[in-house]
Amino acid sequence: MAGNLYYVGSEDLGSYLIATPSGLILINSAFEASVPLIRKSVESLGFHFSDIKILLISHAHSDHCAGSAQIIHLTGAKYYVMAGDGSVVESGGGTDFQYGAKKSNRYPPAHVDRVLHDGDKVSLGGTVLTAHLTPGHTRGTTTWTLDEPEGSRFLHVVIVGSPNVNPGYKLVGNKVYPQIAADYKRGFAVLEKLPCDIFLGAHGSYFGLVGKYPRWKDGDKNAFIDPAGYKAYIADREQAFEKELQRQSVPKR
Numbered sequence: 001m002a003g004n005l006y007y008v009g010s011e012d013l014g015s016y017l018i019a020t021p022s023g024l025i026l027i028n029s030a031f032e033a034s035v036p037l038i039r040k041s042v043e044s045l046g047f048h049f050s051d052i053k054i055l056l057i058s059h060a061h062s063d064h065c066a067g068s069a070q071i072i073h074l075t076g077a078k079y080y081v082m083a084g085d086g087s088v089v090e091s092g093g094g095t096d097f098q099y100g101a102k103k104s105n106r107y108p109p110a111h112v113d114r115v116l117h118d119g120d121k122v123s124l125g126g127t128v129l130t131a132h133l134t135p136g137h138t139r140g141t142t143t144w145t146l147d148e149p150e151g152s153r154f155l156h157v158v159i160v161g162s163p164n165v166n167p168g169y170k171l172v173g174n175k176v177y178p179q180i181a182a183d184y185k186r187g188f189a190v191l192e193k194l195p196c197d198i199f200l201g202a203h204g205s206y207f208g209l210v211g212k213y214p215r216w217k218d219g220d221k222n223a224f225i226d227p228a229g230y231k232a233y234i235a236d237r238e239q240a241f242e243k244e245l246q247r248q249s250v251p252k253r
């Protein structure tokens with residue numbers, strides 16, 4: 001996609017590989033069933049799956065983290081997770097505020113080697129990623145940024161964690177996650193300020209992967225550069241959040 005950053009996900013589940021001289025970083029293990037596809041993608045790029053040293057996630061929902069235990073088992077990668085999501089992945093989804101109560105939502109628990117906090121850096125072989133806490137969707141939803149050298153300048157890469165309000169989310173009077181609405185607002189404030197050239201995210205649908213990928217494949221190396229698309233997406237999602245908050249705030253009679 002740019003420099004040492006590769007897409008190794010499926011059509012909608014965004015997984016990203018960052019290749020450094022000291023090994024690989026993988027963002028998002030996706031579902032357990034996705035692991036063979038991710039592995040195939042990594043290997044088809046000419047890398048060894050076992051060279052994954054660090055595993056990161058966008059947020060602790062099964063479509064981004066259920067495969068983590070398997071990948072850690074296969075590679076020995078260290079698992080770095082944002083504080084608010086740490087207990088969720090270590091409980092296999094059991095402590096998730098929305099989905100944890102239902103056993104069928106659980107996935108294999110995975111041990112967290114390093115608990116991240118807002119602004120923490122993850123470095124490997126000269127590449128530095130920054131973890132931005134953009135909570136609400138989960139308590140530890142993480143938007144990852146990195147700068148890719150491009151000629152004499154840098155391209156700002158943003159991998160959006162998720163600014164979306166899922167069906168059934170209680171924004172008002174949420175007993176399990178009382179500060180959920182304030183967290184979303186905090187997340188949008190962060191997302192609005194991030195400089196973005198290359199717009200990516202936890203799902204391909206966030207940034208229009210299906211439309212951009214054919215252009216990239218046809219040789220347009222700028223296909224994922226979309227600062228205006230990023231701004232529009234964040235504004236649209238914030239509007240959707242505000243609308244839902246408004247709807248839930250109307251007193252019921």
Ligand SMILES: [Zn+2]
Pocket residue numbers: 059061137162
């Ligand atoms: Zn999610």
